Amino acid sequence: MISTRDLTFSYSGSELLSFPDVSCGSGDQLLILGDSGSGKTTLIHLICGLLKARSGNIKIGGVDVSVLGDREMDKFRGANIGVVFQQAHFVQSLSVSENLTLPSLMTKDNISSEELYSRISELLERLGLSHKADSSPKELSVGEQQRASIARALIHKPQIVFADEPTSALDDKSTEAVISLLEEETKLAGACLVIVTHDQRLKSRYEKRVELKKLAG
Amino acid sequence: MRLFYIARKNLLAKPLQTALSTILLAFGVGMVSLMILSEKKIKDQFERNIKDIDLVLGAKGSPLQLILANVYHIDAPTGNIDLAAAMEVTKHPYVESGIPLAYGDNYMGYRIVGTDHSYPQHYSAEISEGEMWSEIYEVTVGAVAAEKMGLSIGDTFYSAHGLKDGTDVHDNVEFKIVGILKSTSSVIDQLLLTNIESVWGVHGDHTDEGSEITAVLLKKRNPMAVLTLPNLLKDTNMQVALPAIEINRLNNQFGIGTKAISAIALLIMALSFASIFISVFENMQTRKYELALMRTMGGTPATLFKLIILEGGLLSIGGVLFGLFISRVGLFTLATLVADQFKYDISEMSLLPAEIALICSVIFVGLLASTIPAIKTLRMDISETLSNE
Numbered sequence: 383m384i385s386t387r388d389l390t391f392s393y394s395g396s397e398l399l400s401f402p403d404v405s406c407g408s409g410d411q412l413l414i415l416g417d418s419g420s421g422k423t424t425l426i427h428l429i430c431g432l433l434k435a436r437s438g439n440i441k442i443g444g445v446d447v448s449v450l451g452d453r454e455m456d457k458f459r460g461a462n463i464g465v466v467f468q469q470a471h472f473v474q475s476l477s478v479s480e481n482l483t484l485p486s487l488m489t490k491d492n493i494s495s496e497e498l499y500s501r502i503s504e505l506l507e508r509l510g511l512s513h514k515a516d517s518s519p520k521e522l523s524v525g526e527q528q529r530a531s532i533a534r535a536l537i538h539k540p541q542i543v544f545a546d547e548p549t550s551a552l553d554d555k556s557t558e559a560v561i562s563l564l565e566e567e568t569k570l571a572g573a574c575l576v577i578v579t580h581d582q583r584l585k586s587r588y589e590k591r592v593e594l595k596k597l598a599g
Numbered sequence: 600m601r602l603f604y605i606a607r608k609n610l611l612a613k614p615l616q617t618a619l620s621t622i623l624l625a626f627g628v629g630m631v632s633l634m635i636l637s638e639k640k641i642k643d644q645f646e647r648n649i650k651d652i653d654l655v656l657g658a659k660g661s662p663l664q665l666i667l668a669n670v671y672h673i674d675a676p677t678g679n680i681d682l683a684a685a686m687e688v689t690k691h692p693y694v695e696s697g698i699p700l701a702y703g704d705n706y707m708g709y710r711i712v713g714t715d716h717s718y719p720q721h722y723s724a725e726i727s728e729g730e731m732w733s734e735i736y737e738v739t740v741g742a743v744a745a746e747k748m749g750l751s752i753g754d755t756f757y758s759a760h761g762l763k764d765g766t767d768v769h770d771n772v773e774f775k776i777v778g779i780l781k782s783t784s785s786v787i788d789q790l791l792l793t794n795i796e797s798v799w800g801v802h803g804d805h806t807d808e809g810s811e812i813t814a815v816l817l818k819k820r821n822p823m824a825v826l827t828l829p830n831l832l833k834d835t836n837m838q839v840a841l842p843a844i845e846i847n848r849l850n851n852q853f854g855i856g857t858k859a860i861s862a863i864a865l866l867i868m869a870l871s872f873a874s875i876f877i878s879v880f881e882n883m884q885t886r887k888y889e890l891a892l893m894r895t896m897g898g899t900p901a902t903l904f905k906l907i908i909l910e911g912g913l914l915s916i917g918g919v920l921f922g923l924f925i926s927r928v929g930l931f932t933l934a935t936l937v938a939d940q941f942k943y944d945i946s947e948m949s950l951l952p953a954e955i956a957l958i959c960s961v962i963f964v965g966l967l968a969s970t971i972p973a974i975k976t977l978r979m980d981i982s983e984t985l986s987n988e
Contacts, residue, residue, distance in 0.1 A: 423986050430895065432982040453899055460897010467985070473889045475612035476605065487601070488898035534896075 383408050383541055383574040384429065389438035391421075391428055398436065401425050402592055406574045408541070411565065414578040415585060416594030422578045425594070426544050429576075430463055431455035443541050460489035464535030464573070466564070468547035470527035472519035478530050479506070479515040485538045493538075505533045509563060525556045529563065536567050543568050545577045549584065557583060602902070606909035609882060616881070620874045621918045627868030628922025628961055633929045634860055635953045640930070645671075645846050648786045650722065654824065654839045656680070656688055656697070656832075657814035662840035663849060669700055669814040670842050672710055672786055675762060676702070679811035680837050688837070693824035694817055701798045701812040704758035704769065709744040711758050711774070711791045713798035713812075719780060721816070722787045728752055729778030735800055738774050738793045742782035750776055758801055769801045868961070871918065876968040879911045883972040890976055891984040903976045911969020915962045923954070 385405040392398045399421050406412040416422045427433040429440055431447055439448045442462060450458055464485075472481045482502045486493055493501075506512045509529045514522055522530060528548065535543050545564055549557040561577075561584065568575040577584065585591070610617045648670055657665045660677030667674035682699070689697035698721060701713040712718075716731055719739070729752045732739045740750050750756075754776045760767040774793065782788055799810055817839070819825065828839045883890070890903050950958075 424982075427982040427985070432895065432985070456894065456897055456899045459895065463895075465895050467892075471888050471892050473605065473609075473886075473892070475608040480608075484893060485896040487605075488893055488896045488902060 383410070384440070384442050384576070386429065386440045387438055389425070389428060389440065390436045391424060391433060392436055399424060401428075401438075401594070404429075404576075404592055406542075406576055406590070408574055409569060409572055411568075411575045411588055411590065412577070413584060413588040413591040414576065414594065415580065415582075415591055416578075417580050420580075420594040422580070422594055423546060426465075426546055426576075426578055430465065430544065431459050457489060460485060461491070461538070462541045464538070464540040464543045466528070466531050466535045466543065466545040466548050468550055470519075470524075470531035472527070472530070472534075474519060476519075477516045478511065478519060478522070479503075481519060481530070482506075482534050482537050485534065489538065491538065498537075501537060502533075505537060505567075506530075508567070509533050524551060525559070528552065528556075528560050532560070532563055532567060536571055536573075539571055540573055542574050542576065543571075545575065545579075547579050547581070548577065549579065549581050554583070557581070561587070602906050602909060606906055606913055609886070609906075610910055610913060613878070613882065616878045617914065620871060620878045620914050621921060623867060623871035623874050624915065624918025624961070624965070625921035625925055627864055627871050628919050628957065629925030629929065630860065630864035630867065631957055632923055632926035632954050633933075634857060634864065635951055635957070636926060636930050637933065638857065639951060640934075642850075644784075647784060649842045649846065650785070651818055652721075652816045652842055653819040654817040654828065654841055655814055656685060656817055656828075656837060656839050659836055659838045662838065663845045665814065665838070665840045666842050666845040669816065670786070672712075672789065676813045678836075679813060680815075682810045682812050684835060684837065685812060685815050688828070688832070689815060689817065691824070691828070691831070693819060693821040693827055695820040696818045698816040699795060699812050700814045700816065701795045703762070703798065703813070704760055704801060705762050706756050706758055706774070706791060707748050708763060709741075709748065709789060709791055710762055711738070711793060711798065713793055713795035715794065718816075719787060719792060722783045722785045724780045724783045724785075724787050727779050727781040729776070731778055732793050733777075735794060735796050736772060736774050737777045737797075738791050739778035739780060740776055741780050741788040741790045741792070743788040744791060745779045750779070752776055752779065771803075772797075772801050872964055872968045875911055875914050875918075875965055876971065878914065879907060879969040880972040880975075882910065883907060883976060887979070887984050890979065891981045894979075894981045895985070900977045900979075904973045907973035907976055908966060908969050911973075912962065912966050914969075915965025918965070919958050919961050923950075923958075 383406055386401065387403050389401040390398050401421065404412065404414070414422055414425065424433065428435050431450065435448055439446055445458070447455065447458060473484065479502050483498060486498055503512065503515065506515055509532065511526060511529055511533065514526060519527065519530065548560055548564065552560060564575060652670060655665055655669050657669060657676065658678030658680050664674050665677050668676040685699065688694065698718045699714060702710055704711045719731070727742065755773045757768050757770050758774060760769060780787065795812060825841065832838055893903060
């Protein structure tokens with residue numbers, strides 16, 4: 383599903399970062415482990431096309447995304463990638479279920495609104511958030527927000543789900559709950575799950591791991 | 600769900616900020632639109648009353664006063680003129696016709712004007728009830744005067760000396776109402792019309808010879824009249840004044856006031872654009888992360904650009920609509936306050952061309968004010984925005 387080769391990147395004026403090759407198949411789970419400053423987020427942003435690699439290439443589902451133009455990349459990302467961020471962010475003026483319609487609105491896909499809303503209620507049901515569908519995101523607890531953002535990452539059936547530090551703000555119990563949900567839901571959707579974290583609690587859980595080394599200096 | 604919906608929700612999520620921008624804009628638009636409306640209304644009113652009166656013949660004095668007194672009946676006359684001498688002027692080959700006016704009395708503040716039937720004819724005034732006056736001391740009343748004073752056919756009254764108050768009553772002669780005119784939206788509506796002999800009769804001058812009148816409204820046959828008549832009258836106690844020129848002069852004097860109001864209105868509008876700019880900009884800054892999020896969900900920069908512009912556009916349109924509402928309510932209130940002078944005509948609620956220009960330019964500038972924040976979203980570094988949170 384994803385394979386990267388010889389990726390390098392540099393922020394303007396700083397030294398070159400090079401990343402180990404990463405690959406993850408359909409339905410697989412991959413853990414990218416590294417301390418803060420080791421370039422974890424940079425790697426995710428490269429794969430999502432939010433940053434442009436200096437060199438190397440990235441293939442997602444057979445498409446070489448490193449050659450896509452900006453607009454094509456936006457479209458590709460919207461259709462194929464879901465992201466769960468460390469802190470769940472929502473469009474505050476919209477309700478939880480309205481927030482879940484955003485990926486569809488942004489990519490202008492052709493899903494009918496009945497289909498979309500039945501999928502939203504099904505997902506919220508499974509994540510135990512049905513009663514919060516019409517609430518403002520502000521009214522959700524941290525755990526509920528994280529579950530809602532998992533729902534949002536999965537709503538458009540992406541091929542890949544990135545979870546960027548999904549557990550660092552959570553206690554052990556919630557961490558377990560959130561991670562299990564992520565695993566179940568991505569498996570159900572047949573997507574590949576990439577978790578990026580410095581959270582050592584997750585280390586033993588995955589066989590497939592890539593560790594990023596902290597850069598010198 | 601559409602972008603439009605999100606834009607609306609975003610605005611409603613900040614009710615105070617949105618209300619401030621909208622109200623500021625509404626007041627700016629409202630003031631300008633009210634000025635446009637009332638200026639047109641006043642101009643219409645002035646022009647309707649001038650209607651084919653090319654020159655006014657009256658006693659020497661301020662020409663503007665002569666016009667205000669005899670065309671609009673809102674000032675005291677400049678004095679009296681000799682009837683015979685005045686009639687001589689109307690026979691001049693350059694003059695087509697003249698309407699004589701003689702007045703000096705009032706009833707409950709409404710002027711009693713002695714004239715002939717050509718005066719109501721000139722304003723196309725038709726009889727609503729009763730008939731035109733024919734005998735001495737018979738009166739035909741204008742629509743507004745009749746309504747305000749509650750007069751009806753057969754009523755009698757004594758006139759009072761002067762043009763305003765009723766302290767010095769002439770109780771020697773009783774006037775009788777024989778007719779009521781339909782509304783003409785002109786000065787006739789405010790007058791009590793009778794023949795000239797009645798006006799003389801009240802004051803005891805019963806002889807025709809040496810009788811005086813107040814003014815004559817002239818219609819010219821030849822444009823040269825404007826140049827010839829003043830010369831002709833040089834050595835008399837009479838003068839002619841041109842309503843069109845005097846009213847123009849008056850408008851220019853008024854103009855200073857309306858310019859000041861325009862300047863204030865424009866200032867308020869400028870402030871409101873600044874407030875739209877700040878409001879959209881602030882919204883964008885605080886929602887930077889949300890916008891970045893939409894980008895990761897596949898939103899193109901163009902989509903976000905549209906969203907921001909929509910928010911500015913909605914604010915502008917809201918302000919404009921509210922502003923037009925304010926100007927209508929304002930005009931209605933003004934019209935009610937000065938109902939004596941201006942009969943309110945509901946058809947003037949429609950948009951004037953100048954207002955359409957105002958609306959278009961306000962919405963255009965409103966969109967422009969949100970373009971700068973919108974351009975910033977185009978340049979946003981999503982990766983950095985997401986990492987900094």
